[in-house]
Amino acid sequence: MDSATPASPVRKRGRPTEAGRVERRGQILDAALPVFLEYGFGKATVDRIAAAARVTKRTIYTYFGDKDGVFTEMQRRLAANVSGEPLRTETLESLAARIVYGLHSAQMIGLHRLVIAESLRFPELARRLHDNGDMRHIARLADHIRAEHGQAAAAHAEQLYALLLGEDYRRRLLGLLEPVTAAEAAVHARSALAVIQLTTASPLSGAASAAGAPST
Amino acid sequence: MDSATPASPVRKRGRPTEAGRVERRGQILDAALPVFLEYGFGKATVDRIAAAARVTKRTIYTYFGDKDGVFTEMQRRLAANVSGEPLRTETLESLAARIVYGLHSAQMIGLHRLVIAESLRFPELARRLHDNGDMRHIARLADHIRAEHGQAAAAHAEQLYALLLGEDYRRRLLGLLEPVTAAEAAVHARSALAVIQLTTASPLSGAASAAGAPST
DNA sequence: GTAGAATGAAACTAATTCGTATCATTAAAA
DNA sequence: TTTTAATGATACGAATTAGTTTCATTCTAC
Incomplete structure (x- = not known):
């Protein structure tokens, strides 16, 4: 969870290109995931996420507003991949x-x-x-x-x-x-x-609906 | 989780009996459980546990040393009841x-x-x-x-x-x-x-051990 | 009776941490 | 070229909270 970021040796400072912004956004979310996974929401500090993403706290707040925002956006991104x-x-x-x-x-x-x-x-x-x-x-x-x-x-x-x-x-x-x-x-x-008798060898006969079906 | 403690209207101050100590210990653990359940470990503050137990923080630290101590002791007590x-x-x-x-x-x-x-x-x-x-x-x-x-x-x-x-x-x-x-x-x-074919009506025949048994 | 242990009440310390602000810097925009 | 948005680096403010301390009090233990 630490050696997975050999990306940019030194980051430039000034205003980034639009593509740079998109990349950085993903970079932050990718870095936030393992931090949240390892520490849980409470113990995962924004400073740690920032360090993992090679970004300053300031940038994180610019992009996501607050810690909850990072969390929900990260999950939203994951849901798309699942x-x-x-x-x-x-x-x-x-x-x-x-x-x-x-x-x-x-x-x-x-x-x-x-x-x-x-x-x-x-x-x-x-x-x-x-x-x-x-x-x-x-x-x-x-x-x-x-x-x-x-x-x-x-x-x-x-x-x-x-x-x-x-x-x-x-x-x-x-x-x-x-x-x-x-x-x-x-x-x-x-x-x-x-x-559960669902192997291809012995298919289920008609007597399937046994007891009351699950109500949920 | 709040109206479940109509116990003592006003607590005495001084030194308690030995039985009183045992009771107070259980009282703290009983109060800690719903607090931990509702807030989780991180967000469950010692102040809140103390308030729920009608006890001061001081007493909690005297009995359990620190927050982890309350947590582990609470779980140890639960295990006995499970x-x-x-x-x-x-x-x-x-x-x-x-x-x-x-x-x-x-x-x-x-x-x-x-x-x-x-x-x-x-x-x-x-x-x-x-x-x-x-x-x-x-x-x-x-x-x-x-x-x-x-x-x-x-x-x-x-x-x-x-x-x-x-x-x-x-x-x-x-x-x-x-x-x-x-x-x-x-x-x-x-x-x-x-x-899983374990109703009393249709007991399992001998063809039970189907595929590889779970290895765990 | 007396000493001292244990508690309530409440202030206090120290550490953590969220979120913001300052200043310099770089590059996009105009 | 000039302006300006976005960033790094870093310091700072405010809030929370774990844990301690002080003082008064009340009861057990002896």
């Missing part, structure tokens, strides 16, 4: 493995930890993370389940998602587990699909 | 419903949110929460599954636990969902048991 474009040729199994791998990554865990911690102070931030991240994942899982196992089975997409996260996801949030490799993620995904 | 004694006459279904209801409660969600937020600063606090809370739940689920569905099915206790928490648990952490009622928890639990 929604990766769907790969056309993808099976349910490979999609599940990708989700597991991505959600257990250090960056995602850090972001989730941060958003959970500040969910009371920044409720719409939590809303964005859930809508743009989780709900899209669930919808995409539902699409694949529907294609491979029929309409009835698609109702279990959310439960499948919960299984893909699993207790390991919570262990990651609690700092009790290291990030998983892609291979481990694939194994985990297969195990989840198997227990 | 492990509720097992009810002898309980089915897997009722146990599952109890777990769902308890983990979605406002107090538990607040505690988890807090521990997740501070897991980097207080790693052993996260460890305690996981060992004394989650792992005991999983073990108890495994016991019931073993009794009702055989040894092979018990391997899925952790996956069942993940389903019992579900996406709703994460929505609770993110502040996007209100606590569930006991009835809703029961429905949720039945749905989880059904999807």
Whole structure:
């Protein structure tokens, strides 16, 4: 989180070009992310963010107004990246493995930890993370389940998602587990699909809608 | 979180009895919990805790040394309460419903949110929460599954636990969902048991160990 | 009874940190 | 060329807050 900025050795002073302004803005947000992830919102000082971005505090306040502004803008930028474009040729199994791998990554865990911690102070931030991240994942899982196992089975997409996260996801949030490799993620995904009877080998029959459907 | 302390109208000053000291200690920790839950560790000031406990800052520092001391002692006290004694006459279904209801409660969600937020600063606090809370739940689920569905099915206790928490648990952490009622928890639990084929109606056959077992 | 421990009340210290201001400097704009 | 916006560097103000100290007080311990 420190050696990732070998960019400009010495920064020029005067008025920057318009392109320079755009670049600097992104530079600040990119630098703010790891700082927030490491320290959390409260302990992440503006001075530290400024140092990481190789920019003075003054510039940060010019661009974002205050610390909250940096935080929300950073999250807004992340939300745009989270929604990766769907790969056309993808099976349910490979999609599940990708989700597991991505959600257990250090960056995602850090972001989730941060958003959970500040969910009371920044409720719409939590809303964005859930809508743009989780709900899209669930919808995409539902699409694949529907294609491979029929309409009835698609109702279990959310439960499948919960299984893909699993207790390991919570262990990651609690700092009790290291990030998983892609291979481990694939194994985990297969195990989840198997227990919910969504492997391609044994598709779900018609007796899917068991107990009361989740009301939420 | 404020009208819950109509205790002593006016506190005496002088030296307290030994019993009084024990009581005051608990009083401080009890008052600290809701303050930490509401504000988080960073924004929970010692002054606020002192006010909530009807005690002066001075007393808090005498008892706990510093703010971290209050925090860790509070969590240590909670850990003792989390492990509720097992009810002898309980089915897997009722146990599952109890777990769902308890983990979605406002107090538990607040505690988890807090521990997740501070897991980097207080790693052993996260460890305690996981060992004394989650792992005991999983073990108890495994016991019931073993009794009702055989040894092979018990391997899925952790996956069942993940389903019992579900996406709703994460929505609770993110502040996007209100606590569930006991009835809703029961429905949720039945749905989880059904999807994992652990309802008493249709017990799991021998074809349980599907893909690679979780490696964690 | 007396000494001293523990507390309330409240002021105080020291450190942190958000946000602003000053001054020099560079380059875009006019 | 002149003007001006934006920046670096740095100092500063104001607010918050962890932790300490002082003084009076009241009760336990002996």
